[in-house]
Amino acid sequence: MPFRGRVPGAGAVVAGLLTWVVLASVTASAADNSACAACHDQGAKLEKSAHASVACASCHLKHDGYPHPANVPKPACSQCHQGQETDYERGVHGQAVKHGNAAAPGCDLCHGAAHELLRPKSAEFQAKVPETCGMCHSDVAAQFQNSVHGKALAKGIMDAPVCTDCHGEHSILAASNEASPVHGDHVRETCANCHGNVQLSRRFGLPADRVVSFDASFHGLAAKAGNQTVANCASCHGVHNILPSSDPRSTIYPKNLAATCGKCHQGAGKRFAISQVHVAEGRAEAAPLRWVRQFYLLVIPLTIGLMLLHNGGDWLRKLFRMRGDGAAARFRDGFEAPGTPNVRMLRFERIQHGLLVLSFFTLVWTGFALKYPDQWWARSLMFREGSLRGVVHRVAAVVFMAVTLAHGLSLVVDRRLRLHWKHLIPTVRDGREALANFAYNVGIRSAPPGRSAHSYIEKAEYWAVVWGAMVMILTGLLLWGNNLMLAMFPKVWLDVATSVHFYEAVLATLAIVVWHFYTVIFDPEVYPMDTAWLTGVSVKKIQPSPSAPELPETEPVPAATGDRIISS
Ligand code: HEC
Ligand code: HEC
Ligand code: HEC
Ligand code: HEC
Ligand code: HEC
Ligand code: HEC
Ligand code: HEC
Ligand code: HEC
Numbered sequence: 377m378p379f380r381g382r383v384p385g386a387g388a389v390v391a392g393l394l395t396w397v398v399l400a401s402v403t404a405s406a407a408d409n410s411a412c413a414a415c416h417d418q419g420a421k422l423e424k425s426a427h428a429s430v431a432c433a434s435c436h437l438k439h440d441g442y443p444h445p446a447n448v449p450k451p452a453c454s455q456c457h458q459g460q461e462t463d464y465e466r467g468v469h470g471q472a473v474k475h476g477n478a479a480a481p482g483c484d485l486c487h488g489a490a491h492e493l494l495r496p497k498s499a500e501f502q503a504k505v506p507e508t509c510g511m512c513h514s515d516v517a518a519q520f521q522n523s524v525h526g527k528a529l530a531k532g533i534m535d536a537p538v539c540t541d542c543h544g545e546h547s548i549l550a551a552s553n554e555a556s557p558v559h560g561d562h563v564r565e566t567c568a569n570c571h572g573n574v575q576l577s578r579r580f581g582l583p584a585d586r587v588v589s590f591d592a593s594f595h596g597l598a599a600k601a602g603n604q605t606v607a608n609c610a611s612c613h614g615v616h617n618i619l620p621s622s623d624p625r626s627t628i629y630p631k632n633l634a635a636t637c638g639k640c641h642q643g644a645g646k647r648f649a650i651s652q653v654h655v656a657e658g659r660a661e662a663a664p665l666r667w668v669r670q671f672y673l674l675v676i677p678l679t680i681g682l683m684l685l686h687n688g689g690d691w692l693r694k695l696f697r698m699r700g701d702g703a704a705a706r707f708r709d710g711f712e713a714p715g716t717p718n719v720r721m722l723r724f725e726r727i728q729h730g731l732l733v734l735s736f737f738t739l740v741w742t743g744f745a746l747k748y749p750d751q752w753w754a755r756s757l758m759f760r761e762g763s764l765r766g767v768v769h770r771v772a773a774v775v776f777m778a779v780t781l782a783h784g785l786s787l788v789v790d791r792r793l794r795l796h797w798k799h800l801i802p803t804v805r806d807g808r809e810a811l812a813n814f815a816y817n818v819g820i821r822s823a824p825p826g827r828s829a830h831s832y833i834e835k836a837e838y839w840a841v842v843w844g845a846m847v848m849i850l851t852g853l854l855l856w857g858n859n860l861m862l863a864m865f866p867k868v869w870l871d872v873a874t875s876v877h878f879y880e881a882v883l884a885t886l887a888i889v890v891w892h893f894y895t896v897i898f899d900p901e902v903y904p905m906d907t908a909w910l911t912g913v914s915v916k917k918i919q920p921s922p923s924a925p926e927l928p929e930t931e932p933v934p935a936a937t938g939d940r941i942i943s944s
């Protein structure tokens with residue numbers, strides 16, 4: 377069975393039923409052909425045709441008597457095949473005829489004479505379709521006959537597509553018409569009807585992952601969002617001249633890929649041959665890609681898992697303590713160190729943080745929207761062919777990079793900020809505190825240990841942002857400069873950059889939610905929110921705690937607190 381996989385619409389179903397009723401009524405009177413056979417021999421041909429069951433008189437009205445009446449109109453196919461007629465009238469050919477173009481085909485040109493009509497589903501008819509269309513579209517037909525599909529068809533392989541499998545048969549539309557199955561927006565589905573079919577792929581020994589890997593590629597994702605400038609199957613494979621990658625004439629023959637990608641990516645593949653384009657996860661993928669995936673698939677659950685344990689334990693501990701102490705406000709009952717308010721963030725730091733928040737969440741939103749364009753939260757970004765998403769993503773990226781740069785510079789030029797920043801340099805004590813707190817939070821240790829004001833919690837947060845920012849900026853720039861990259865470096869670099877960019881984004885987003893949101897929102901000590909990012913002053917009060925370790929405070933910081941101890 378060939379895969380003629382189009383699903384009929386409701387209209388087609390109704391038309392089909394009507395046709396069936398008409399057809400059933402005409403076949404009922406098929407017995408009377410003998411009356412005509414006395415003088416006509418058409419019956420012999422008709423018997424071998426698809427119309428064998430149709431009575432002469434059903435098509436030829438008013439011919440029962442002889443001599444026949446004059447001016448009887450010729451049988452119209454539409455009399456019984458209204459559905460096909462309607463489709464035909466909508467298509468380019470019907471329109472052309474309507475506008476007086478005599479060169480366009482009518483029913484009989486494609487189907488042959490009514491008396492000798494072949495079943496369209498028969499191998500004989502199908503195999504002749506390229507020839508039929510080729511009567512007028514001879515260039516295309518000649519190309520097609522040399523293509524892998526055309527050759528397969530010539531060998532009698534009925535699973536190979538003929539013209540009408542891609543174009544439709546009656547409502548053939550111009551390729552530029554958005555409703556056409558060969559329009560750029562639909563090429564993927566048209567090819568996927570067969571190449572997304574695992575059985576067919578297996579039968580012909582074709583890789584079964586082509587559609588999946590295309591969908592996962594940047595081209596596929598952007599196309600799904602409505603982008604029409606990215607490559608679809610036909611941009612790389614050609615259309616009527618599709619050939620296997622092993623054929624030197626093929627657009628995807630390794631040596632021709634520079635030209636094929638070069639249509640859109642100037643200079644692509646000039647230096648390094650373009651390798652593997654359909655990159656399928658887990659199947660024959662380049663080693664570096666596998667390493668990246670395996671690394672993150674290990675690191676993400678491990679990191680986030682430990683964070684969940686740590687914070688979950690912390691939350692439970694505080695909950696029990698609050699119940700024991702009776703008052704939720706317990707944690708607010710500390711004191712403020714005399715003289716210095718509990719300032720956590722200087723003004724310039726708050727501005728940086730604000731811009732970071734804004735750009736970070738915009739990046740997360742617009743980034744994951746590319747990967748998951750069907751989600752409700754992504755759809756609002758997808759108008760104008762999804763181009764809005766890309767623009768917003770890039771604007772946010774520029775803001776993000778500017779903040780990062782401003783942060784680095786500010787530490788060089790401003791002593792005050794530098795001194796404050798020094799509190800975030802990790803020390804051995806952080807390690808000890810982290811272990812002790814973790815042990816306490818998960819119940820291994822019973823006495824609450826002390827914690828520095830700028831503790832491992834803030835430090836882990838800060839350095840994770842620094843690391844994440846570096847990784848995302850570097851890989852993001854590589855992706856942004858994809859044309860240059862394709863021209864200068866092996867394609868696998870871009871594949872690796874894409875993969876790292878994605879996984880690191882997942883890690884960063886989860887870490888912000890699980891780690892940072894806990895400490896600044898859900899931690900009972902600060903709930904509903906630590907407003908330090910707005911006011912500069914933390915709502916956390918300093919708890920008088922006998923178990924607090926000594927302060928190794930060296931240099932006092934103006935206007936911001938030093939490392940005091942918060943017991944929690
Ligand atoms: C007695 C002999 C005879 C019988 C019976 C007969 N025909 Fe004809 N038919 C002719 C002749 C002779 C012509 C050519 C002269 C003409 O056009 O009248 C013809 C012409 C035709 C034509 C072509 C011209 C046109 O009118 O469209 C059709 C179609 C046709 N017949 C259909 C039929 C059908 C259907 C039957 C059976 C219901 C039938 N005939 C029965 C003798 C006969
Ligand atoms: C499915 C409809 C259909 C059936 C059934 C049918 N015909 Fe025809 N017939 C046509 C059409 C269409 C033409 C071509 C009209 C034209 O272009 O002049 C035609 C033409 C003819 C002609 C004119 C000469 C020719 O061969 O072109 C004759 C005679 C004829 N038919 C007889 C018959 C007889 C006898 C039968 C039954 C055995 C029959 N037809 C069954 C549709 C039909
Ligand atoms: C009087 C009604 C009638 C007319 C007029 C008629 N057909 Fe048919 N046609 C039928 C019937 C009934 C069948 C179904 C026969 C069957 O399936 O056994 C059929 C079958 C067909 C089929 C094969 C469908 C399939 O699924 O295999 C094609 C193609 C076809 N017709 C084309 C035409 C064309 C082209 C014309 C005009 C020249 C035409 N028909 C005129 C009644 C008609
Ligand atoms: C450009 C060529 C072309 C023209 C013009 C054309 N057909 Fe077809 N038709 C086809 C092909 C190809 C198929 C087989 C489709 C398939 O593979 O299932 C077909 C199938 C059919 C079928 C079988 C049922 C179906 O829809 O698949 C009928 C009936 C039919 N055509 C009737 C008509 C009628 C009536 C007209 C004129 C209004 C017409 N065709 C015009 C090419 C054409
Ligand atoms: C594998 C699917 C497929 C098959 C099979 C196919 N086409 Fe096409 N065809 C397309 C696509 C896709 C386009 C649009 C190309 C573009 O956008 O430039 C197209 C465009 C066309 C065009 C208009 C543009 C041009 O190149 O002239 C014609 C005419 C055409 N095809 C005819 C045919 C004919 C005739 C056959 C059979 C011999 C055929 N096609 C087989 C997919 C196919
Ligand atoms: C008898 C000649 C003839 C036959 C046979 C024919 N076509 Fe056409 N086709 C035309 C003409 C004429 C036009 C141009 C219509 C126009 O420009 O308005 C056309 C237009 C087209 C177009 C639109 C081209 C574009 O602008 O994108 C496609 C696609 C197409 N045909 C496909 C086919 C297919 C597939 C077949 C076979 C099933 C076929 N044609 C059979 C004459 C033919
Ligand atoms: C109707 C089903 C069908 C459709 C639609 C179809 N193909 Fe194919 N394609 C096949 C079959 C079957 C083969 C295998 C032919 C063979 O090996 O003899 C094939 C082979 C190929 C090959 C060569 C594979 C190889 O290594 O031999 C490529 C490339 C290809 N198709 C791409 C496409 C593209 C691109 C499209 C869409 C524009 C498309 N096909 C549409 C059925 C289809
Ligand atoms: C960006 C260009 C590009 C796009 C888009 C693309 N392909 Fe490919 N395709 C290739 C290249 C290059 C190969 C050769 C093997 C490889 O590098 O993975 C290939 C291989 C294939 C093969 C195996 C043929 C062979 O001889 O190796 C099939 C089948 C195929 N692609 C189908 C599709 C389908 C279906 C689509 C759309 C869903 C599609 N391709 C989209 C470039 C592309």
Ligand code: HEC
Binds near residue numbers: 595606636638640653
């Ligand atoms: C029809 C035009 C077209 C063709 C042909 C094409 N591309 Fe692209 N490709 C694009 C567009 C447009 C973008 C998006 C560029 C952007 O937004 O910066 C893109 C983006 C890319 C990206 C970067 C996105 C990412 O995250 O990885 C890569 C890599 C890429 N293409 C590789 C290829 C390769 C390899 C080929 C040839 C096998 C190819 N392209 C063929 C249009 C095309």
